[in-house]
Amino acid sequence: MAPTRQRTPTEIALIGRHTQQRSVVLAAFIRADGFVGAQALHAQLAADGTPVGLSTVYRTLTRLAGAGRADLVRDTGGERLFRYRPGPDHRHYLICTECGLSHPVDSAPIEDWADGIAQDSGFANVRHTVELTGVCPDCGGGQAATERQ
Amino acid sequence: MAPTRQRTPTEIALIGRHTQQRSVVLAAFIRADGFVGAQALHAQLAADGTPVGLSTVYRTLTRLAGAGRADLVRDTGGERLFRYRPGPDHRHYLICTECGLSHPVDSAPIEDWADGIAQDSGFANVRHTVELTGVCPDCGGGQAATERQ
DNA sequence: CATTGATCTGAAAATCATTCCCATCTAGCG
DNA sequence: CGCTAGATGGGAATGATTTTCAGATCAATG
The missing domain is CATH 1.10.10.10 (Winged helix-like DNA-binding domain superfamily/Winged helix DNA-binding domain)
Structure with a gap:
C-alpha cells in the first residue's frame, strides 16, 4: 500500500x-x-x-x-x-431500506438460474436485474417487521 | 349490450x-x-x-x-x-426488449434463494425484484445478439 | 325515498429526476 | 503555440408521477 x-x-x-x-x-x-x-x-x-x-x-x-x-x-x-x-463481474446486494447499508450476497445461484432460463427460452442477450431489500438487524431486523406498504 | x-x-x-x-x-x-x-x-x-x-x-x-x-x-x-x-403469488417474467412479449419463467429457485438470503443475513422483511430481459426468437433471438450497452 | 358525510374524481398546478441546448472552454495532437 | 473535436455548465425543457381542492358520487341510514 x-x-x-x-x-x-x-x-x-x-x-x-x-x-x-x-x-x-x-x-x-x-x-x-x-x-x-x-x-x-x-x-x-x-x-x-x-x-x-x-x-x-x-x-x-x-x-x-x-x-x-x-x-x-x-x-x-x-x-x-x-x-x-x-x-468485470457484477454482484447483487441486499439493501437495507432504512439505512441504505448494502450487503453483498452470493449470487451464483441466480447467475446459473438466469443462464438456464436463457437456454430454455430461446431468448438472446438475456440480462437480469435483481434487487433485494429488507431491514437490517441494526435497524430493527430482529423485530418482526411488518409488511407495510 | x-x-x-x-x-x-x-x-x-x-x-x-x-x-x-x-x-x-x-x-x-x-x-x-x-x-x-x-x-x-x-x-x-x-x-x-x-x-x-x-x-x-x-x-x-x-x-x-x-x-x-x-x-x-x-x-x-x-x-x-x-x-x-x-x-396471490407473484411471478417473474422474461421480457423481450424489442416487442414487449413477456414469457413467464419458473421462479421457484429464486424464491428459495431469496428466502435463504433472508435467513442468513438476519435482515427482516426481505423482498425481491427480478427483471429478466432479452430478445425473443421472433425478434432475432436466433442471431448472435451482441452484448452491447 | 331523502339525507348526509366520507370518499372519489379530474383538471390543472406542482414536483422531481433527467435530458437537452448552446455558448464557452480545454485536452491533446501537430 | 495554435487548432479543433470533445467537454462543460447552467438554465430551460421534458415527461412521468403526485398533489390540490372544489365539485360529483357512493352507500349507509333516517
Whole structure:
C-alpha cells in the first residue's frame, strides 16, 4: 500500500477524454462505496469544494454504466442509483431500506438460474436485474417487521 | 349490450369504494394482459370512449399494486409498468426488449434463494425484484445478439 | 325515498429526476 | 503555440408521477 502516486484511473480512458471534472466525479463515486444517486454525488462534490455541473455528473455516471464500470438500480422513488464496479463481474446486494447499508450476497445461484432460463427460452442477450431489500438487524431486523406498504 | 348488470370485480373491494371509473380501469387493465404503463392505459381508455382522468388511473393502479393485485417493473426510461396478477403469488417474467412479449419463467429457485438470503443475513422483511430481459426468437433471438450497452 | 358525510374524481398546478441546448472552454495532437 | 473535436455548465425543457381542492358520487341510514 505504498501508492504515493495518484492513480490515473484507467476508467476515464474508457469513457472519452480525461478532464478534471471526470477525475473528481470518479474519485467521489469510488469513495462513495455503495449506491449513490447523481443528485447526491453532485451535492457531495459541491460540499467537498469541488463543484461539478449536474449535467457532467449525469454524463459521467451514464458513461461509466455504459462502459460496464457501474451497476445501476432504481430506488422506489424512481431515482437511478449507481454503484462503482471495479471488476468485470457484477454482484447483487441486499439493501437495507432504512439505512441504505448494502450487503453483498452470493449470487451464483441466480447467475446459473438466469443462464438456464436463457437456454430454455430461446431468448438472446438475456440480462437480469435483481434487487433485494429488507431491514437490517441494526435497524430493527430482529423485530418482526411488518409488511407495510 | 344485454348485460344490464355490470360485474362487480372483487378486486375493487380491496382498494376502496366501487365506482364506474375503477370498473373501467380495472377491466382495461385486465384486458391489456401484459405490462402496461399508466399513460398507455389512460390513452387506451380515451380511445375506447370511456375516458378516465389520468390521476384516477394512477390511483387505481397504485392501489392495486399496494393490494398485491398488480406486479410492477420499471422500463428503461423510468416509466412504471403494471401487470395484472390474478392470484396471490407473484411471478417473474422474461421480457423481450424489442416487442414487449413477456414469457413467464419458473421462479421457484429464486424464491428459495431469496428466502435463504433472508435467513442468513438476519435482515427482516426481505423482498425481491427480478427483471429478466432479452430478445425473443421472433425478434432475432436466433442471431448472435451482441452484448452491447 | 331523502339525507348526509366520507370518499372519489379530474383538471390543472406542482414536483422531481433527467435530458437537452448552446455558448464557452480545454485536452491533446501537430 | 495554435487548432479543433470533445467537454462543460447552467438554465430551460421534458415527461412521468403526485398533489390540490372544489365539485360529483357512493352507500349507509333516517
